[in-house]
Amino acid sequence: AEYIIENHSLQHFAMQNNLIGQEGTDLFALTLRTNKSLVSLSLVNCGVNDVALVSIATQLEKSNRTLLRLDLSSNLIGDAGVKKLAKVFPTNNILSSVNLSKNKITAAGGDEILAALKQKHKNIANFALAELILTDNDIGPVQHEIEVMMGKSLGAQRDAFVFASDYSKTAPLRTTKVHVVGRDTAGKSTLIRALLGGKFSEDYTPSYGINTTPVLARIDGTPWEEHGIKPLNGYCPDFLARFANIYLDKQKRSEHEKEREEAKERRNSIQKGVSKLVGTVARNSSTKLDGGRTPSRNSARRGSILRDVVDIFSRKKNPRLDDLEYEFYELDSDESSVYEEDEVYEKFHPEVLGKARRERDNIGFIISEFSGNRMYYSLYHAFLAESGIYLVTFNLSHLLCETEEEQKDTLRYLNYWIKAIRYNSPGASVMFVGTRFDHFKKTKAVKDFVDATNQCIAEITERIFPEMKHEKSKEDKALDAAKSFQAALSGANSRKVNLITNKEKKLLFFPVELKTGEGVKQVRQALDEAAPDQMFFKTQIPGRFLKFLDTMKSHGKPWIDAETVKQCAAKDLNGEEETEQALKYFHAIGYIMHITNIKSFKGCVVLDSTWLYENTTKILSVTGSDYINMGKIKAAGLNNDLSDVISNGLASRELLALLWDKDNFTFLLKYMEQNLIISRWGFDDEERVKYVIPSILQLKPSSLKPVCKDNLQCMFNFHHALTLGVYERIACQVVQSTLSSAKDSKAPELYYGFSKHYLGDDFTFYLERTPDVINCYIEDYKKPPIKCITRLLKMFGKVRECLGEGMKFETRLLIEPKVYESYESVKAKKLGNWC
Ligand SMILES: Nc1nc2c(ncn2[C@@H]2O[C@H](COP(=O)(O)OP(=O)(O)OP(=O)(O)O)[C@@H](O)[C@H]2O)c(=O)[nH]1
Ligand SMILES: [Mg+2]
Structure with a gap:
């Protein structure tokens, strides 16, 4: 037990046929108080008696909010212990399964349990207990009543799941x-x-x-x-349970409202009998003291929820917009359910609901x-x-x-x-x-x-x-x-x-x-x-969104292409617009990555973003061995390739293929290329295909300085908005353009934040990054140097396509010492040595 007190990731603990004694009981009670991970505790035939149960129950009543299952079968528990445990039922809304079979409980204990269940049943949203096993005790006819009572509460849970699986109901995922x-x-x-x-x-x-x-x-x-959101499995029960839970919550709220209404009526009828003056005073003071603010807060809240909904889901043809009011939903809606009722119940163990309850x-x-x-x-x-x-x-x-x-x-x-x-x-x-x-x-x-x-x-x-x-x-x-x-x-x-x-x-x-x-x-x-x-936090999303997510996940792949996304959407959602909304929503809260900026993957969905992080960072982590299996690289005879990456930032295709799994190699390569993180390197005579990775280049030797002819210097000023990655992408883009436009170009010399490029015979120039500015120095030219800047601007445009419109900069050209002019006016007025 000392071990489990300390171990915060332990979820299950089971022990059998082992007398735990007083000291052991105390330790378990302490565990329940301090351990925040224990989900199930099983002490079968361990001599647990009333004293032991009382101290365990005290923790369950007071502090523990994690335990879902408690198995105390074949012990020495009698009515006194059960009396204490029964007190737990109305207050602990997590505990969902209790096994007390083969103990010494009699009718008196049974009565305590029944009374507790009745009390709890009133409070339906808190009802967690889905399983209560009392066989092989001496309870008598009360046991049957308890079973009926349990059946009712199960019915409520079942309804909640049916609700949750319904297409059109909405709830916020928070x-x-x-x-x-x-x-x-x-x-x-x-x-x-x-x-x-x-x-x-x-x-x-x-x-x-x-x-x-x-x-x-x-x-x-x-x-x-x-x-416990696992990227590729266990998705839907978690979400549906959370949905179910919100439903139960709403039900509870509406019960509360009913009670409030009734109380108000009672108050009103009392007030009728009192003189007008006294009545006014009473009303005023009650406004100040208690719920006075509640109505306005409620209506403000409703307003904001509606606004959210209208923002996110406003579609003129949306037939369900009325349904989005923050209201209580009838269960017997004639909407078709996504999951069959029985399927729902089979699929979701009550435990799932218990877990979701912790999340409310x-x-x-x-x-x-x-x-x-x-x-x-x-x-x-x-x-x-x-x-x-x-x-x-x-x-x-x-x-x-x-x-x-x-x-x-x-x-x-x-x-x-x-x-x-x-x-x-x-x-x-x-x-x-x-x-x-x-x-x-x-x-x-x-x-x-x-x-x-x-x-x-x-x-x-x-x-x-x-x-x-x-x-x-x-x-x-x-x-x-x-x-x-x-x-x-x-x-x-x-x-x-x-x-x-x-x-x-x-x-x-x-x-x-x-x-x-x-x-x-x-x-x-x-x-x-x-x-x-935060954006989308309170947004009410309909159940069909989650079904759509489930359908996409059911392909069992880390990513799916735009066509497959469409097919999934056709099954679950109402049209393209809604598909866009659902994707935008899940992207924004971090459940998926919806790729919109990369041409050949437009509309593609990455379901497991951790997978994408890991793979794309793998090649950048070559110096840290955690991600990279050195043994595998050695075995494949790619040792030299690895040192080439480390010293020159050049990765061979073979090395990349080894790092990335076969099924996804093409996807990852394209993703990296089109994101301008790597670029095909075709300058060596070697037949092997290589890629350059500007982000991991070495610093330039201090002897290397840019050379500038005729004062041909230009700056791309980002005004405090030059983020890392812009320069690297420009470098990638220049490498690509050099290869595609001038076949006989010399290889660029690339360093971290500094590079020398040759655009065929036309231009030789340097690029250099400073905190806010990318400088360009032209060393040699065969064509009017302004053309070099024009070509560079085109490349910047490509980078902007990849990084988004937020990438803003100003292009200023040196026309005489210390005097800069904008690209446009230099071009129009033919200033300096540029044209
Ligand atoms: N004394 C003291 N040490 C701290 C505190 N915060 C962090 N440290 C120590 O700082 C070191 C670095 O912490 P990490 O949290 O691993 O750093 P990180 O930001 O995750 O670094 P990267 O993962 O490399 O980006 C560790 O040795 C910590 O023990 C603090 O508030 N007080
Ligand atoms: Mg860290």
């Missing part, structure tokens, strides 16, 4: 994405572990690529739980950690979401206490991420988390450090959104900056990035101390609070 981003060693993995209630570790293991964990958050600020009112977060390692950054674009919450994580001591280089680096990463968010996710929320607050606390000047950090974040946000103007009131600069940050975004884009500030401490960031867990609760709560504001 799910949103959380992206945890920041530089390496910022503390991202540690933060996620802390949010989940895990243990702190001093050890640092770098993360590779993107790691996704679906979790459930209870809104009481306690640690989050990992959620909870929030689903799909947490993704983006590794801080720079080689993955050019990939991230494809995985950033338009909506959701960004946790921008940084290490406080890196930012303020270490070497200047370290500080600069930390700032660079912060800048990078703010840019990326501005660029890719104009609808998102941003939250800054500073780790290692413990480091600060040792010093006396904690407040100074905190202020400095705050100022730093205010400056970054201001710099990246230069269009914002704000009056700096000396007192509250920080919050001012936050406001302007928001205003700037809403001005720059129609959607608004929202900065989640630390209201409690009046800061722009959340300091945390992961070693002790201090501050983690505040982060959790802020996320819980921010979740309902």
Whole structure:
């Protein structure tokens, strides 16, 4: 038992024929109090007596909210113990199966159980108990009554499942994405572990690529739980159960409303007898004291839900729009059910419903950690979401206490991420988390450090959104900056990035101390609070959306092409428009990836995004051996190929084929090529096909400097919006154009952020990346140099197709020392040496 107290991933524990005694019982009770993963506990023939049961039941009544199954058959339990356990039934809404057969229960115990069930049955939404085995006791006729009672509650659950499987019913899934981003060693993995209630570790293991964990958050600020959404199986029961649960909830609500109505009527009739004056006073005071605000809140809520619905599902021909009102649904609707009733009941064990019950009112977060390692950054674009919450994580001591280089680096990463968010996710929320607050606390000047950090974040946000103007009131600069940050975004884009500030401490960031867990609760709560504001969080989606997801998943593949998506949709959804809505929705909350920007995969759906992360990052992880099976590479005789990747960024087709599984090789290769992450390399005389990967190139030798002829220098200025990945994609694009347009071109010389290119004999030029600008220096030309820029602009256009319209820049050409002019006017007026 000591072991299971500590082991937080243990789900099942079973023991037989083993006398546990008093000490053992106490340990099990403690386990039920502290362990947050135990789902089933079985103590068969272990001498469990009334005293033992009382202490177990006390935990089930008070604190445990995970246990679904309890098997105590063949023990020494009598009426006193059962009396206590029966008390659990009306309050614990998780426990769904209890086995008490072969014990010493009599009619008195049976009466207690029956009374508890009756009480519980009234409260149908909380009814979890689906199985109660009492055979081989001495209960008498009451046992039959208990069975009838149990049958009724089962009927309610069954109805709920039928409801859930119905096509047209709607419910919100209450799910949103959380992206945890920041530089390496910022503390991202540690933060996620802390949010989940895990243990702190001093050890640092770098993360590779993107790691996704679906979790459930209870809104009481306690640690989050990992959620069992498996990418390719177990999907539908989870979702339908959640749906079923929401139905039960609605039913409960309507019961409440009925009760309230009745109470109101009673009150009214009493008031009629009282004098007018007294009546008015009574009404007024009751308005203030209790439910006075409720009606207006209700109608506001209804309004907002309707607005959501109209936003997302507004289709003039939608015949079901009336149904979307937040109302109670009749069960005997004549809509055809997606699943047959019996099928539904067979498919879903009551346990599933019990599990879903734990999720009610909870929030689903799909947490993704983006590794801080720079080689993955050019990939991230494809995985950033338009909506959701960004946790921008940084290490406080890196930012303020270490070497200047370290500080600069930390700032660079912060800048990078703010840019990326501005660029890719104009609808998102941003939250800054500073780790290692413990480091600060040792010093006396904690407040100074905190202020400095705050100022730093205010400056970054201001710099990246230069269009914002704000009056700096000396007192509250920080919050001012936050406001302007928001205003700037809403001005720059129609959607608004929202900065989640630390209201409690009046800061722009959340300091945390992961070693002790201090501050983690505040982060959790802020996320819980921010979740309902996220796009699609409250959106009511119809059951058929989930059926559509199930149908797509049933193909058992990590991705399916546009044609197959269409076929699935034809089965489950009403037309193309609805298909688009469903795909957009599931994409936004992170259940699938709907590819829209890549030509040959347009409309294709990646059902298992983890699979895509893993495969696409594999080739970028060549230096970390975790992803890559070195033995396999050796065995295939591809050792040299591997070193070619590491030193030159060139991967052979054979190596890629080895890393990626055969069935999906073509898909992944095309995906990478069309996303401009890799590019066919056709310059060597070798017959073997190779691909260049600009994201993993080495830094340039310091001796290599760009050479510029006739002052032919041009800058592509991104004005604080140049994110990693843009330069790499341009490099890919130039490699492609060089190959396709000028057959006799020399191979480009590529480094990280720097390259030399030859476009046949026509042009020789350098590209160089600085934080906000990509510079081009023309070394030699046989045609008017302006043509080189025109060709480059075309390539930038291709990159924009891939990255989206958010990629904005200005092209400025040097016409005399220190004087730049726009591309258009240089061309029109033939300025400088360009034309
Ligand atoms: N003392 C202390 N150590 C911390 C704190 N936060 C993180 N650390 C340590 O910092 C190190 C790096 O943490 P990780 O969470 O693995 O870093 P990461 O951001 O996930 O890094 P990558 O996965 O490489 O991008 C670990 O050794 C942690 O123990 C903190 O608040 N206090
Ligand atoms: Mg990590």
